Amino acid sequence: MAGCKPQAAPVAAGKKIKVAIDPVTRIEGHLKVEVEVKDGVVVDARIFGGMYRGFEQILIGRDPRDASQITQRICGVCPTAHATASALALDDAFKVKLTKNGRIARNLILGANFLQSHILHFYHLAALDYVNGPDVAPFIPRYAKNDIRVPKDINDVAVGQYLEALEMRKICHEMVALLGGKMPHVQGIVVGGTTEIPTREALNAYAERFKIVKKFILEKYIPIVYLLAGPYGDLLKTGGGYQNCVAWGVFPMDDAGNTLLKRGVFTDGKDYAVDPALIKEFVKYSYFDDSTTGLNPSEGRTVPAPYKEGAYSFIKSPRYNGKPHQAGPLARMWVTNPELSKIGQEKLGVKKMRDIGDAAFSILGRHVARAEETAMVADAVEQWLAEAQPGKETFVPAPIPDSGEGLGLTEAPRGCLLHYIDIKDQKIANYQVTSATIWNANPMDDMGQRGPMEQALIGVPVPDPENPVNVGRLIRSFDP
């Protein structure tokens, strides 16, 4: 391996070398990253989205109600979020208003999967960047020098928690299934609400499981994230990228639509209200026809051009008001700016999310934001459980409109999610999805601005190009 070869000696000062990782693993989907390293830090970066399935094309001509089933299959980690975004777009197009119990049941389904996804992400996708798994497959092979800095006792604790977290995320899925039918891919979220009126027994079974998960979150997950901030403290100072955030808001807390995690945009240091008309998707460096560049999703078209010269990704480049923005727990927590957990306040010595300052925009900052958000969602789940009414209707039937448009704005665990539907003759005439990873992992746009993940890679230390550990750490901090 690298350690035995003379090439592994430090690279000459001022010399640029290219490092590629393909596949980037422990993510959902297919990504490649290519960075240019000079004097031990990344000076240029490209993220390649290597897969296209064509959901937006497949949806055209179908019964609009099918969209919430089909679009869930975009992501098996966050299908409930796609179901929610799709149902919101359909609610809008069908002009249907949910019952209170329908709103709460949707929150309980989506909320349980937020907990599932964040636990899965930290332990099963990201943690192996910070601790060593057992010395068996699939935890080996690993980089010859993988920069693991925790002592053995902490490593052992973390591996124990890795296994326990497998159980926890499974329990979260049981909670989803109690109201949503099954998971992955729920039947329960549909236009007009949810399909299963919660019984007292189902709510009790949900609550019983939730208690176990919440204990794990508070006693294990959050503490270990802060524990890692010790040996990996330098990762709070790198990987920030653009400090621009988009958050569409999620978990309606009342019938007026006020959400637990707020809707808002943060651009160049200022807060703005969201105007969906300011979202445009660019395709100069994407494998899509150039005639489709710069369109708002409501007029969006998806025309793949796999042989396009100069393109390097199947991901479009969405921009808000012409600028790249990051999405995800960090963006949401930054926009919402809630008080941190007790342990967070203690460890960081600050009270609210924005008090963390620039350090929030970093590799570790994203993990901190995600953990803090998990605690916040868990508190809200408790509230929804108290508000849910056994036996009360959760579903409002509504006929398919002859024509109409609908916009669904919500958040997946990994960031903001937009679904747009245009119905003509009771069929889908156009359907556009702009998901979190599209916001984060996109290529350069027509104006020459890098995508947020590409930009966040600039300046990340890669002292040993044979073992580019920090590159993977940075990418996974976004939870693509």
Add this chain to the structure above:
Amino acid sequence: MKNEQTLPDKQQKKLGISRRGFLKTITGTAAGIGMSQVFNPALVSALEKALEHHPVLWIQGQGCTGCSVSLLNSVDPSIADVLLKVISLQFHPTIMASEGKTALENLYKIAEEYKGKFSLAVEGAIPMAAGGKYCIVGELDHKEITMADMVKDLGNKAGSVLAVGTCAAYGGIPAAEGNVTGATGVMKFFKYYGIKTPVVNIPGCPPHPDWIVGSIAHLLTKGLPELDSDGRPTIFFGENIHDNCPHLDEYDAGEMSEKLSDAKGCRMDLGCKGPDTYADCYKRKWNSGMNWCVDNAVCIGCVEPGFPDGSSPFYEPA
């Protein structure tokens, strides 16, 4: 690995778990589920056999990772046991520690060393249009590897192939009408390229974890399970949902659900595709037995070769 010490032996040694103790755990817990009535003895010896020369290489094409996530919901054996003790999962993009070159070199090394013996699990469809460019799964020596390249290469070397999920089995949603990627399931792909390696389809969007673990267990103990004309193990996909549905009596009595949130009544008028669907969801149920599609809403026929076009529109009677 050159000598005859097996991968899982090494795993056990490193974990400090005795085989006897481990098998006892598995038989104890497996007794708790329906699958065990058929599989309990098989499962035990499956494990013993799996503890020999049988690494599993799991690759992903045009999918959503939902099948892998579903596998993580395995109860008996638990996924921790599956990962650490039951199978030697040498490659899995969502779970493995390694990435890039390290991961791919290991993949091809294991495939060579265990040629004709390893099981290849395929998740997601294989796009055949545009030279396979719609799904790039990695690169070695500055050369892109498409999903089609990888399935061709590893499919020829594998002892058996598990097509996990409806996408890998039949094309699934990526192959639905309107797609431009030429998305294809494994069997059709193999036929096209003349690859003779036996394939077991484990459809479902996603498949139940028991269907995946149970099929692996069968494959390892008794070889290929009995398959239906669509290449699915009859043990899991041999029964009609509607004929076995708890709402069948209501159907016979003409009691039909009128809206999606009705707890009672047969769901056929709401679009339930149970009558055209063969799977044991009605008794196995999902997520540790919490619920299943028909009790919650309707069956959309996700295990069938025609899914989704064959059962769409989902909320209209067939």
